[in-house]
């Protein structure tokens with residue numbers, strides 16, 4: 528559907544179209560490259576021939592008191608001539624409508640003229656799981672056989688899909704939710720029941736797990752240090768406000784902590800700020816080979832979500848649809 532915009536036209540890409548082309552196979556490679564470009568951009572000087580320019584400020588947010596917030600996430604990726612911004616809302620108390628809603632706007636980088644508007648929900652859902660997969664590929668200690676997912680909402684579903692598709696070594700996925708019936712519903716879906724079990728407690732879910740994903744809207748820790756197997760890898764995906772946390776501060780302090788953006792984490796992540804944990808590296812630095820993947824230690828990838836991930840996802844959609 529083309530929309531008139533002054534003398535030019537731009538496309539509106541529906542949720543169905545995004546879903547039809549945004550495969551994890553394409554996305555995981557693209558997100559990995561995007562994370563690398565983002566971290567390389569800041570670590571090299573303007574004189575460096577290998578410099579890769581990514582201009583991505585930390586997300587700005589406006590709050591709707593007692594309800595949620597609107598986040599604005601712009602980025603320019605010079606190497607791909609991508610000028611993109613996502614607008615995303617998070618209203619955690621929503622019932623019967625999604626808690627996250629997003630649109631992604633893509634502009635022509637040479638003129639600034641709008642090029643396309645994309646439904647942003649699948650982009651947000653899938654690129655976040657793709658980022659966790661990338662971190663897990665680099666940081667997990669060997670091939671994971673047991674995955675624990677804390678939370679049973681939209682991100683739980685995308686992480687289940689992306690991890691099962693990527694890690695053929697997985698034998699069991701355990702899911703916990705603060706409302707146990709929802710964990711059971713999640714695990715009993717036809718396409719999941721062959722390898723997915725619902726657990727009554729977080730401890731039962733994470734005991735012995737190789738990889739743990741926290742995808743809750745909790746503002747206080749749900750994952751405690753004493754339950755985690757030494758050497759496990761944790762993807763901390765929720766708790767995107769400076770006063771919120773999902774992970775025990777003791778676990779944050781004792782693990783090797785990786786983030787998507789150091790600057791973002793130091794402004795937005797309660798898990799990092801409240802625990803005063805040291806941030807060892809950006810995951811993009813590991814991708815670039817400039818920081819070590821401490822696979823033998825307990826590792827946390829604290830994900831907050833970045834516009835660079837949305838932009839590379841939007842590029843896949845536009846390329847695949849020939850727009």
Ligand SMILES: NC(=O)C1=CN([C@@H]2O[C@H](COP(=O)(O)OP(=O)(O)OC[C@H]3O[C@@H](n4cnc5c(N)ncnc54)[C@H](OP(=O)(O)O)[C@@H]3O)[C@@H](O)[C@H]2O)C=CC1
Nearest residue numbers: 626678679680681682705742743744745765766830831832
């Ligand atoms: N890092 C990133 O890039 C991104 C992070 N996120 C974050 O990931 C998290 C999950 O997002 P999403 O799956 O889309 O959200 P959903 O609303 O779909 O799911 C939220 C989950 O958290 C559970 N939950 C709600 N309140 C609590 C609580 N107090 N304690 C424990 N669990 C709770 C919900 O259970 P129930 O429904 O049964 O109440 C549900 O299982 C959120 O924090 C979100 O902001 C999201 C997008 C990107």
Ligand SMILES: O=C(O)C1=NCCCC1
Nearest residue numbers: 615617651767831832833
């Ligand atoms: O990156 C995103 O998109 C989001 N991150 C944190 C929660 C809101 C959406």
